Amino acid sequence: MKKLLLAAPLLWALQGVALANDELRPAFKAMLDASFKTTGIAAKYRIYQLDFQAACSQPKPPPASVQKAIEAAQMQTIRYPADGHYFGDWREGEKIAISGRGLTWTDKTPTDNGGGCYNCHQMSHHEIAYGTIGPSLLNYGNVRGRSEDIIKYTWGKIWNAKAFNACSNMPRNGDAEILTEEQIRHLMAYLFDPASPVNKP
């Protein structure tokens, strides 16, 4: 539950945001409470929001000051690999990027999830079934380079996309425990390895 306790500046900032439909809030909450049930691993408490989720639940993103506060708090959650090893096997990474399984009420276990990256991103030169909610990551390593800064940024982005864009559509793969450190290493290899189909036509 550590994630419920965000940095104090964020809480102050949030109090300044006039949420739309304030008077409907109680009715809305009662509606959600009465409308959902736990099925399998998809427990009912998932309808209760973290602070930043609430701040990002309007048609427009919150004011810049609130976004900054969210990003600063989310930045604190990023865990870089303790042994300094950022890269695994790109072949494993590809499987994780393609698989969109995991965490629904029809999934049996909370582990061994996919990253679902292809739901939103173009990645390799060969896979044409890609979504467009996120930007194309084709040639990622070649285009972005392989400096330490870029490697650390990319790890952080995969770990917690909200640290860089408060209301990003991209999940917090590491922070929300969707993927393991090992899986993120494989994805890093998929993005950066010169032999990966992301970088090699």
Place this chain on the structure above:
Amino acid sequence: MKHSVLAGLLAWAVCSGVQADSATDEIARYREMIADGNPSELFALQGEALWKQKRGPKNASLEQCDLGLGPGVVKGASARLPRYFKDTGKVEDLETRLMTCMQTLQGIDPKLVIDAPWGKGEKETMQALVAYIVTESNGEKIAIDMRPPQMKKMYELGKMAFYYRGGPMDFSCATCHGDKDKRIRLQDLPDLRTQAGAAAGWGTWPAYRVSNGQFWTMQHRLSDCFRQQRFPEPIYGSDVTIALSVYMAATGNGGTVLTPGIKR
């Protein structure tokens, strides 16, 4: 005979769809091929028979059911749903309204519908009834009556639900349906914030799904989107599903109803 041809076409549509550049083109071609026969017709025929059949503890038919245009009027009714019903004091969509009629006219406990798995028991009955009723609104305009204050409130609650982020992936409906011209893998996502997107997304459901040969009601569609959203399961006919339906239908007001739809 008709069946095996159909099965062949479905298999063709599914297999060739995998290599296609655009899922939309494929569906358009598929639509052409079955221009004079929608697979939902079979469900609709069953539904019409069920509408007229005496069933339940009260051994009555649904022919006196008021879907909003008066007892027994089916033509055009689903193009005007969800709507506020004075007799129940609730906003109801087609499926919850049918549950009300099944209960009051036939004495069938709504729980039998709510608790049945998709496509089984009273949910199977519901699917067939829905297929029949929405066929009778095919080609009509979406015409949601937004004057009652209860509808305005449901719309606002639906809009809040549409943007409500949560769960382990922080998704809301807007994550997938809140921008124009997006897709997930090869599936086009309607932008449900806009009139055109909502009309296309709302107005073509319920639908026959080519990929699994099933007829899905709107409640089923919404439930599966919540599943992909990694939310807990919405209870069948619960207010969050009605509120979202009002939000989508009202946003799509004026668009054309093409039901039952045919989907990937």
